[in-house]
Amino acid sequence: MKSKTIHINSSTLRLLRKGDEKAFEYLFHQYYNQIYTFVLNTLFDKTFAEDITQSVFISLWEKREMINPEASIIPLLYTIARNHVYRQTEQLLLKYKYEQYQQETIQENTDIEEDVNSRFLENILSDFIEKLPSERRKIFLLSRKENLSNKEIASRLDISEKTVETQIRRSLIFLREKMKYYINTILL
Missing domain, CATH: 1.10.10 (Arc Repressor Mutant, subunit A)
Structure with a gap:
């Protein structure tokens, strides 16, 4: 039974390498939930999981000519998914750090501006008191x-x-x- 599955995957992968969209659709429907679950369990965010899973299959389509039809497609899909998760995590981390930096800069600028305004008003008030x-x-x-x-x-x-x-x-x-x-x- 196992060899039949490999055989089906081999012929499907050969068709995919040649650009057969039906073979791609078959693989997409066959493995989408498995990859989605993997990504969701890694990131815990449904929106990111959906986006990344879509990206995994887009990458598969774009790299279809490099696929080895004799090898299992599952490790390749997981490798692509893992790489996309890493990239997404790095982007989120960079975005978070950038937003933190912006908040700190805005707060520092606000504090400086408030301090300058306060000193300005104190000086003006002192002049009027005189x-x-x-x-x-x-x-x-x-x-x-x-x-x-x-x-x-x-x-x-x-x-x-x-x-x-x-x-x-x-x-x-x-x-x-x-x-x-x-x-x-x-x-x-």
């Missing part, structure tokens, strides 16, 4: 830089809490108005 009237600037800096409460500022400067609140509110209105353009520019 333009505040002297007493207002002092009150604002005690509030924002030293984190003192309105009561502590009032006590330290010997002024009313209401004056502190008013001066901080006026400082914030002035700074928001002056910074609005710069913030909008950076956000766009």
Whole structure:
């Protein structure tokens, strides 16, 4: 029985070598599931398994003239499949590494850009704080830089809490108005 199968495969392979499409279709239908299962068990992805199995048979057709009709076709199909799986795995690995590199580069660029923007805004804000009237600037800096409460500022400067609140509110209105353009520019 085994020799009959080899004989059928031999004659089928001879026909395939000559470009017989029916012989190719026969081999395709005979071995597709076997090769597909092998690839699927290797990659665990149905889409890749289907694509690679198709590629295996395309390669078989393209290399049909080099087939030895006296040898079994199964080892050849598995060798082609294994090579395609290796290539696919290498491509996926390279793609993954490239995407990782891109993500890292984008993140680094974003971090650098955010840092530059932050320093730029801090410098602009410092310039505008310097333009505040002297007493207002002092009150604002005690509030924002030293984190003192309105009561502590009032006590330290010997002024009313209401004056502190008013001066901080006026400082914030002035700074928001002056910074609005710069913030909008950076956000766009």
